[in-house]
Amino acid sequence: MSLVIRNARVRGHQQIVDISIDTDHIDAVGANLPKSDRREIDAAGGLVLPGFFNLHFHADKCLLGEIMRPNVSGTLPEAIEITNHHKRNYDPEEVAARAIRALKVGIQNGTTFFRLFADVGTIGGLRAARGLILARERLARYCTIQVVAFPQEGIVRDQGAAELLEEAVREGCDIVGGLPWYEYTDSEARQHIDICFAIARRRDLDIHMLVDDTDDANSRSLEYLALKTMREGWHGRVTASHCGAMAAYNDVYAAKVIDMVATAQVTISVNAHINLVCSARIDREPKRRGIARVKELIARGVNVVTSQDDVHDPYYPFGKPDPLECASMIAHVAQLTLPHEIEQVVDMITTSSARAARVRDYGLAPGCRADLVVVGAATLNEAIRLQPLRRHVIRDGREIARAMVTQELLS
Numbered sequence: 005m006s007l008v009i010r011n012a013r014v015r016g017h018q019q020i021v022d023i024s025i026d027t028d029h030i031d032a033v034g035a036n037l038p039k040s041d042r043r044e045i046d047a048a049g050g051l052v053l054p055g056f057f058n059l060h061f062h063a064d065k066c067l068l069g070e071i072m073r074p075n076v077s078g079t080l081p082e083a084i085e086i087t088n089h090h091k092r093n094y095d096p097e098e099v100a101a102r103a104i105r106a107l108k109v110g111i112q113n114g115t116t117f118f119r120l121f122a123d124v125g126t127i128g129g130l131r132a133a134r135g136l137i138l139a140r141e142r143l144a145r146y147c148t149i150q151v152v153a154f155p156q157e158g159i160v161r162d163q164g165a166a167e168l169l170e171e172a173v174r175e176g177c178d179i180v181g182g183l184p185w186y187e188y189t190d191s192e193a194r195q196h197i198d199i200c201f202a203i204a205r206r207r208d209l210d211i212h213m214l215v216d217d218t219d220d221a222n223s224r225s226l227e228y229l230a231l232k233t234m235r236e237g238w239h240g241r242v243t244a245s246h247c248g249a250m251a252a253y254n255d256v257y258a259a260k261v262i263d264m265v266a267t268a269q270v271t272i273s274v275n276a277h278i279n280l281v282c283s284a285r286i287d288r289e290p291k292r293r294g295i296a297r298v299k300e301l302i303a304r305g306v307n308v309v310t311s312q313d314d315v316h317d318p319y320y321p322f323g324k325p326d327p328l329e330c331a332s333m334i335a336h337v338a339q340l341t342l343p344h345e346i347e348q349v350v351d352m353i354t355t356s357s358a359r360a361a362r363v364r365d366y367g368l369a370p371g372c373r374a375d376l377v378v379v380g381a382a383t384l385n386e387a388i389r390l391q392p393l394r395r396h397v398i399r400d401g402r403e404i405a406r407a408m409v410t411q412e413l414l415s
């Protein structure tokens with residue numbers, strides 16, 4: 005379908021513009037585009053952004069908080085332990101149904117690209133991956149979904165996981181996951197990373213690992229991941245999530261690792277919600293926050309993104325699948341409050357994420373894929389501050405979600 009979005013505010017344009025869409029791609033952006041017989045949507049002066057990304061979402065575990073006991077200690081190890089009970093009995097249909105419930109909310113909030121982490125290991129086998137592959141098929145008309153084969157219990161310490169990861173990518177997972185910091189020793193963490201690269205190389209896949217997600221200043225998996233990325237020539241094809249230990253590294257070591265990350269073109273995904281809740285549980289005061297050094301990374305030219313991670317599960321009891329909420333959280337946590345920093349925050353859920361996922365036809369220029377979100381806000385600041393309704397969500401030139409709610413103060 006072809007359409008025109010009128011009266012839009014678009015980043016990089018001083019004046020209000022119209023956006024013309026031919027079938028599934030943008031064919032013109034400019035003021036007062038001529039009338040045509042295409043269907044029209046009035047953005048009413050609202051901001052139009054390219055579709056949002058969530059590059060790190062454990063959709064297989066989402067909403068387990070509705071049926072499982074709470075995480076009493078609030079720590080990652082307890083979250084892993086209590087989830088295992090449930091994982092033994094996963095049914096792919098049930099996983100898909102739960103994931104789709106959360107994903108639909110994310111789509112209504114303007115997300116058109118998700119990277120979903122599926123636990124793969126000897127406890128749950130391939131059942132979570134099969135569930136998320138089902139969700140990918142069922143939501144294909146609404147969004148792009150990549151499924152990550154993610155070894156939640158480790159690879160070396162979970163003997164059999166390496167073979168299951170191979171099987172998961174054979175069955176259709178798109179990305180090789182990893183959790184090297186969770187191995188027992190540094191040498192096994194390096195072995196873990198080596199195994200992930202071997203699978204990625206055999207299948208020509210990108211990699212997305214959860215790295216140094218600990219308060220331990222001596223956690224060394226990001227350093228080795230960057231080194232391995234350089235040695236394997238996987239530049240620009242690797243994302244490292246969390247990297248909270250970076251906050252505890254000494255400054256000299258942090259500068260060296262950030263330099264390696266920049267050289268290897270590794271993207272860093274900062275998942276602020278969960279790190280604020282799970283990190284530093286055993287600290288007295290002052291408590292660390294377990295957040296990667298965002299400003300130092302950006303200053304060194306590292307691609308930084310932010311993602312939702314968890315939605316109402318044993319790791320994190322809240323979570324609205326909304327990239328604007330993530331943007332607000334990272335703006336606070338990384339102290340990104342100046343006008344140019346607010347632009348950087350919006351980049352994290354849009355253009356920087358597209359770069360991480362190597363999506364080429366992304367953006368708001370002629371030729372780009374027509375995945376768009378019309379936000380009920382006039383400025384980026386207002387979008388992050390109010391996280392207002394997404395008035396329209398467009399996927400491949402077709403309106404797929406619309407906000408109908410109005411709210412008013414009565415006299």
Ligand SMILES: [Zn+2]
Nearest residue numbers: 060062214313
């Ligand atoms: Zn995660």
